[in-house]
Amino acid sequence: MAEASGYDLLLKGGRVMCPASGIDGVRDVAVKGGKVAAVEEAILPSAAREVIDVTGKLVLPGLIDTHGHVYQYVTGRFGLDPDMVGVRSGVTTVVDQGGPSCMTLPGFRKFIAEPAKTNVLCFLSAYLVGGLEGHFYPNLYSPDGVDIEATTRSALANKDIVRGIKGHAEIGGFARWGIKVMEMAAEISRRADLPLYVHFGQLWGLPESGKNGEDADTILERVIPLLKEGDVLAHPFTRHPGGFVNAKGELHHVLQAAIDRGLKVDVGHGSHFSYRLAKMALAAGVVPHTLGADMHGYNTQVPENPAPAGTPEEHHDDENHPFKGQARFSLTQAMSSMMTLGLPLDYVVKMVTTHPAKMLGMEDSLGSLAVGRAADVSVLNDVRGRFVLRDNEDHRVLAERLLQPAFCLRNGERFDADSPILPQAIAA
CATH class of the missing domain: 3.20.20.140 (Metal-dependent hydrolases)
Incomplete structure (x- = not known):
């Protein structure tokens, strides 16, 4: 177990994309006290009370x-x-x-x-x-x-x-x-x-x-x-x-x-x-x-x-x-x-x-994984294959890539993507 000075949560091994910080690559994101505490290439799992493996997923600002x-x-x-x-x-x-x-x-x-x-x-x-x-x-x-x-x-x-x-x-x-x-x-x-x-x-x-x-x-x-x-x-x-x-x-x-x-x-x-x-x-x-x-x-x-x-x-x-x-x-x-x-x-x-x-005039509080910001983080599955998407004219297109929410953090609190209105993937 991490010491009291350790992180509350560690998102490990995901592709972090934070345009505001210029980051696009595999990184670990640590959270403490509801805020982003560190974004680094590697953070020891022992440094956090809880570790979530997000390998293969996209880790984005909320x-x-x-x-x-x-x-x-x-x-x-x-x-x-x-x-x-x-x-x-x-x-x-x-x-x-x-x-x-x-x-x-x-x-x-x-x-x-x-x-x-x-x-x-x-x-x-x-x-x-x-x-x-x-x-x-x-x-x-x-x-x-x-x-x-x-x-x-x-x-x-x-x-x-x-x-x-x-x-x-x-x-x-x-x-x-x-x-x-x-x-x-x-x-x-x-x-x-x-x-x-x-x-x-x-x-x-x-x-x-x-x-x-x-x-x-x-x-x-x-x-x-x-x-x-x-x-x-x-x-x-x-x-x-x-x-x-x-x-x-x-x-x-x-x-x-x-x-x-x-x-x-x-x-x-x-x-x-x-x-x-x-x-x-x-x-x-x-x-x-x-x-x-x-x-x-x-x-x-x-x-x-x-x-x-x-x-x-x-x-x-x-x-x-x-x-x-x-x-x-x-x-x-x-x-x-x-x-x-x-x-x-x-x-x-x-x-x-x-x-x-x-x-929104809120660049100082939203849209970034900068250290010290509120830990608002969206973690998405990046699914590859062939999927059917349709619009309001019932026109259908084939997608080879589908983004689906896995979970998010809001002020460091985790919420699973369990909304009943989320669309189900339709394979082509």
């Missing part, structure tokens, strides 16, 4: 999911259990995108962020109602449902967990109210000095009167001038109208200039992912900066997850909603998709570690 929906119960069927999406899926930090608002943030803090074992952050909704089931109640998302002053105050007073603002630039909203709501969201973002994360692609559907003269293919070009450096364009690979690819099948010409002036792109996998469109965008040079899984209760099959008591009967029908997608997926599955599309592993690791840490 994965950061930039797009989650974890305001359970309050956001209806959208909200998943934060630890099911987080530590039980090998992910140590989850960013809820637009679940809480200035009105509901206190509840999010007390009942979601504080009890969770996962590090839970959020991008505050520009709307007073937050991320309720907007496809059922789109009128809640009008300009009258935005309070610039109140939302700015809330964001500034809660920057420990509020790391950005969430807005929606989609045809259903534009057809009803034009660009007004997006202008208001951009103003909140500027006043709070936080990044604005913008949803592109149809979300709430069209009003009965039609498109009211709006053209989904003009949305991107009209919204981008509102945005500032560090703001985030989401869902680049969506098949829905209003995304990065227009109705003619062409990539919008304004995208490269937007990226050149400092706007970022987040995959936002979920119900807005098409291999067909991803190949087109990547071929044109649009490479996403960060990777969010975008799991929620409508695109993720949660075992034994009936509609909560009191849910209106029309909300029980899971077959006729606009967000239906894969029954199961995860952040690591999304990483596998990116590699299948041709992005190298070292870049994909940056998409879930150093890049989101910078997006």
Whole structure:
């Protein structure tokens, strides 16, 4: 047994990839007091109370999911259990995108962020109602449902967990109210000095009167001038109208200039992912900066997850909603998709570690295995073979490499990857 001055835990023999530290090779990682205590080529097993052999596995800084929906119960069927999406899926930090608002943030803090074992952050909704089931109640998302002053105050007073603002630039909203709501969201973002994360692609559907003269293919070009450096364009690979690819099948010409002036792109996998469109965008040079899984209760099959008591009967029908997608997926599955599309592993690791840490303005605490940092570590199985991956168009691709979570450490505490929503590998 190690002496009192020894390490609490030793991860031995894994391939450590830490872009922030410039490490990529077989290393041992020692943990003491919930912090990274050493990263060295060889550490004696006798120096630690517990040793875990991770030979053949990837040892990464704790994965950061930039797009989650974890305001359970309050956001209806959208909200998943934060630890099911987080530590039980090998992910140590989850960013809820637009679940809480200035009105509901206190509840999010007390009942979601504080009890969770996962590090839970959020991008505050520009709307007073937050991320309720907007496809059922789109009128809640009008300009009258935005309070610039109140939302700015809330964001500034809660920057420990509020790391950005969430807005929606989609045809259903534009057809009803034009660009007004997006202008208001951009103003909140500027006043709070936080990044604005913008949803592109149809979300709430069209009003009965039609498109009211709006053209989904003009949305991107009209919204981008509102945005500032560090703001985030989401869902680049969506098949829905209003995304990065227009109705003619062409990539919008304004995208490269937007990226050149400092706007970022987040995959936002979920119900807005098409291999067909991803190949087109990547071929044109649009490479996403960060990777969010975008799991929620409508695109993720949660075992034994009936509609909560009191849910209106029309909300029980899971077959006729606009967000239906894969029954199961995860952040690591999304990483596998990116590699299948041709992005190298070292870049994909940056998409879930150093890049989101910078997006969140938290490079000093997240995304690194530097000695002295909180011991947030994700350990993945790197499985080789032939596997079938599919997207929301049911297009299937063959992958020769599949990343699957084994376990993670959050502040040095171990959590096995036992989430019931983790996808099962399908051999080709």
